[in-house]
Amino acid sequence: MENKEKRKRTIIIFSIISIVMNILLSILKIIVGTLVNAQAIVLDGINGVSDVVSSFLTIIGSIVVEKKPDRDHPMGYGRIEYVFSTLITIMIIYIGGKSMIQAIGDVIKPDIPPHYTVTAIILMITSMVCKLVFGIVMRNKGKKIDSVSMIMTGSDSLSDAMVSAAILISIIIYRATGVDIESYLCIIIAFMIMYTGYTMIKECLTKLLGTRADPQFKKKIMDTLMKEDEVLNVFNLVIHNYGEDIYIGSVDIEVDDRMTADRITMLSRRLIKKTEELGLTLTSVGISATNVRSKRAAKIYDDIIETVRHYKDIKRAQSFSIDFKDKIMSFYIVQDFGDMNRDEQRQKLLAELQEKYPDMTIDIYSAIDM
Numbered sequence: 001m002e003n004k005e006k007r008k009r010t011i012i013i014f015s016i017i018s019i020v021m022n023i024l025l026s027i028l029k030i031i032v033g034t035l036v037n038a039q040a041i042v043l044d045g046i047n048g049v050s051d052v053v054s055s056f057l058t059i060i061g062s063i064v065v066e067k068k069p070d071r072d073h074p075m076g077y078g079r080i081e082y083v084f085s086t087l088i089t090i091m092i093i094y095i096g097g098k099s100m101i102q103a104i105g106d107v108i109k110p111d112i113p114p115h116y117t118v119t120a121i122i123l124m125i126t127s128m129v130c131k132l133v134f135g136i137v138m139r140n141k142g143k144k145i146d147s148v149s150m151i152m153t154g155s156d157s158l159s160d161a162m163v164s165a166a167i168l169i170s171i172i173i174y175r176a177t178g179v180d181i182e183s184y185l186c187i188i189i190a191f192m193i194m195y196t197g198y199t200m201i202k203e204c205l206t207k208l209l210g211t212r213a214d215p216q217f218k219k220k221i222m223d224t225l226m227k228e229d230e231v232l233n234v235f236n237l238v239i240h241n242y243g244e245d246i247y248i249g250s251v252d253i254e255v256d257d258r259m260t261a262d263r264i265t266m267l268s269r270r271l272i273k274k275t276e277e278l279g280l281t282l283t284s285v286g287i288s289a290t291n292v293r294s295k296r297a298a299k300i301y302d303d304i305i306e307t308v309r310h311y312k313d314i315k316r317a318q319s320f321s322i323d324f325k326d327k328i329m330s331f332y333i334v335q336d337f338g339d340m341n342r343d344e345q346r347q348k349l350l351a352e353l354q355e356k357y358p359d360m361t362i363d364i365y366s367a368i369d370m
Contacts, residue, residue: 007145011059014138018055018153021134022048025127032123038114039106040167040182040189041124043099047163047193050095051156053088060084078246082207085149089201092156096193103186113180116171124171128164131157148207152200159196163189213239213247217279221251224274230255230267232290233318235334235367239280250284252367254319257289288319288332297322300357304331307352313345318367330363342366 029045032038064084069076139154141147170185218237225234233254240248253271255264268285275282292298301320308317315334322329333349335342343366350364 007147008063010141010145011147011150014141014150015055015059015153018134018138018157019052021130022051022055025130026052028123029127032117032120036114036117036120037112038116038120038167038182039103040170040186041120043103043186043189044127044160044163044167046099047095047160047189050091051153051160053091055153076242076246078242079208082148082204085152086201086204086208088149088152089197089204093194093197093201096190096195096197099193100187100190103183103190106183106186110183114174114182116175121168121171124164124168128161128168131161131164135159135161148204152203155200156196159192163192207241213237213241213249217247220278221275221280224278225251225253225271228267228271230259230263231271232256235318235332236286247280249280249282250286251282252286252288254288254290257291257293257321259289288321290318290320291322292320296324300329301331303356304353307356308333308349311345311349313341314349319365326361327359328361328363329357330365332365332367334367 026045026048029041029048033041033043033045064080067076135154135157137154138157139151142150142152142154166185166189170181174180174182218239221239222234222237225231231253234251235254236250236252238249238251242248251271255267259267264287268287271285272282290301292301297320300322301317304317304320308314313335315336318332318334320329320331333346335345346364346366350362353362353364354360
């Protein structure tokens with residue numbers, strides 16, 4: 001709870017700093033840009049206004065995220081941060097598109113050339129430095145506390161610094177040669193704004209759709225589960241993200257078939273408690289066992305393992321069970337989730353084993369390695 005409060009406080013503080021900085025810079029840019037007839041500076045100021053709005057949305061998002069789960073949203077409101085980030089990026093793309101249209105119009109029908117002053121130069125240098133420093137700090141802090149909105153706001157600030165640098169270069173070229181490239185520069189700036197928005201919205205939508213769990217986080221969970229002596233194998237670990245640092249999932253484990261129900265119950269509860277300490281809430285722990293007590297069963301299982309080794313897309317076979325009386329045997333195969341031929345491989349393996357053991361009903365279950 002303390003970490004969540006600290007995270008929210010950090011987001012709000014940085015967002016307020018961003019709001020104050022962008023309001024001041026935007027007002028100055030719009031005024032100075034208008035006075036010196038520099039459309040690029042005015043456009044940069046208008047882009048700063050969007051940063052103010054995005055910071056407000058970031059603050060609102062960080063507050064809503066803390067709302068407690070309810071009947072309609074049992075997993076909480078963690079993903080609302082991605083929604084607000086998406087709104088921010090849509091606004092950025094809109095401003096970029098509108099600026100692009102205006103810049104193209106200025107190229108087709110040139111306006112009165114600008115008359116850059118020392119004040120304009122000082123303003124753009126100040127803007128570039130402020131945006132650069134703030135962008136680096138904001139993005140790094142966002143990565144540290146896993147805040148998508150902070151990372152995106154920081155990235156946007158770095159893009160703004162590049163825009164300010166480009167305007168400075170155009171001012172230097174104009175004052176040195178008299179060549180006005182402002183309209184063309186505005187097109188480039190507008191394109192950069194739109195591209196930044198595109199990359200940001202792509203990241204937001206990916207988060208909303210759901211992504212594969214972080215490999216390092218997953219490995220940490222798997223290693224923790226495997227440290228229990230009674231756990232023989234871990235598979236089907238599924239992790240769902242419901243906002244930053246809100247992870248809910250399920251897992252299947254393989255145990256000795258001689259374990260009693262009470263020992264399995266205590267084991268499951270230990271695993272749930274240990275994963276909670278790592279930040280994952282397990283909603284269920286599935287149990288399966290391998291039965292190779294007889295030599296005949298062990299021989300068949302060894303044959304299955306050897307057969308599976310010839311399938312490069314199947315990682316291993318596990319959780320083997322056989323009933324000689326009813327002539328039924330079943331087991332799991334672990335496959336890569338990215339393999340598009342999973343079902344084909346499983347059917348091929350089933351056909352091969354069915355040929356070896358025609359009297360047996362064989363069930364092969366697929367355990368997905370996500």
